Amino acid sequence: MTDDPVLRFDGVSKSFGTVRALSEVSAAIPSGSVVAVIGPNGSGKTTLIRILVGDLAATSGAVSYEGPDADRPIGYLPQDPTFRPGFTAAETLSFYSSLVDGSGPEPLLDRVGLGAAADRNVEALSGGMRQLLGIAQATVGDPPLVVLDEPASGLDPNMSANVFETAAEMAGAGTTVLLSSHDMTLVEETADSVLVLARGTVPAAGTVEELRAAFDADSLRGVLNAVVEDTEQVAVVGGDR
Numbered sequence: 001m002t003d004d005p006v007l008r009f010d011g012v013s014k015s016f017g018t019v020r021a022l023s024e025v026s027a028a029i030p031s032g033s034v035v036a037v038i039g040p041n042g043s044g045k046t047t048l049i050r051i052l053v054g055d056l057a058a059t060s061g062a063v064s065y066e067g068p069d070a071d072r073p074i075g076y077l078p079q080d081p082t083f084r085p086g087f088t089a090a091e092t093l094s095f096y097s098s099l100v101d102g103s104g105p106e107p108l109l110d111r112v113g114l115g116a117a118a119d120r121n122v123e124a125l126s127g128g129m130r131q132l133l134g135i136a137q138a139t140v141g142d143p144p145l146v147v148l149d150e151p152a153s154g155l156d157p158n159m160s161a162n163v164f165e166t167a168a169e170m171a172g173a174g175t176t177v178l179l180s181s182h183d184m185t186l187v188e189e190t191a192d193s194v195l196v197l198a199r200g201t202v203p204a205a206g207t208v209e210e211l212r213a214a215f216d217a218d219s220l221r222g223v224l225n226a227v228v229e230d231t232e233q234v235a236v237v238g239g240d241r
């Protein structure tokens with residue numbers, strides 16, 4: 001991990017009609033680290049991620065990529081990855097590779113434990129296996145920043161742990177991994193830093209130790225509960241809903 005950010009959010013806000021999904025979010029993502037975005041359902045995690053990968057335009061504010069030059073600066077696993085039917089897992093990755101660096105699919109499949117399913121059609125993969133293929137797709141071309149929206153969703157406990165271990169290994173090799181998750185135990189074990197989202201704002205951010213100390217909590221779940229309680233308190237005081 002270095003102090004140089006790979007990405008910055010500067011006052012990012014997003015509204016969908018009358019729903020304000022994000023309000024003035026500012027943050028810097030340090031390179032070579034695992035950064036977790038946590039928060040209750042509907043707090044704005046996917047919206048923030050979609051804006052940072054360029055899938056959605058912010059209503060106001062800016063996101064700037066400040067990492068190294070690369071053919072593919074940011075790799076992305078969407079919340080519901082879809083693949084072209086009729087292709088095998090290996091062909092799917094070869095297709096994405098052909099758009100970037102033309103490397104073979106085998107190391108990508110092995111990294112996520114899908115080597116044995118290389119020749120299986122994507123529509124014959126289980127939900128969890130499709131999720132793993134999506135993670136492999138996000139790492140095609142070795143982008144300096146890999147963004148994974150709920151990568152452990154649909155995976156069994158061993159595979160979830162495997163995905164977080166892979167994220168940590170990638171960060172150890174210099175890749176920045178930004179992921180959202182509801183698995184507080186795995187985030188606590190793996191993340192170098194955490195952004196807590198609540199009602200479209202980032203009321204707390206830091207290392208797990210910093211957050212536990214700041215909220216006098218003995219776990220990340222305790223931190224999240226305290227943050228959400230505080231945010232709801234403000235909402236009631238402000239009469240915002």
Ligand SMILES: Nc1ncnc2c1ncn2[C@@H]1O[C@H](COP(=O)(O)OP(=O)(O)OP(=O)(O)O)[C@@H](O)[C@H]1O
Nearest residue numbers: 016019020021039040041042043044045046047048
């Ligand atoms: N395309 C959209 N149109 C209208 N409202 C939207 C749209 N996308 C998101 N929202 C709203 O923005 C808010 C934030 O949603 P978002 O999906 O970013 O939350 P999240 O933290 O990722 O939730 P979850 O943990 O359930 O995946 C919610 O109120 C949601 O209903």
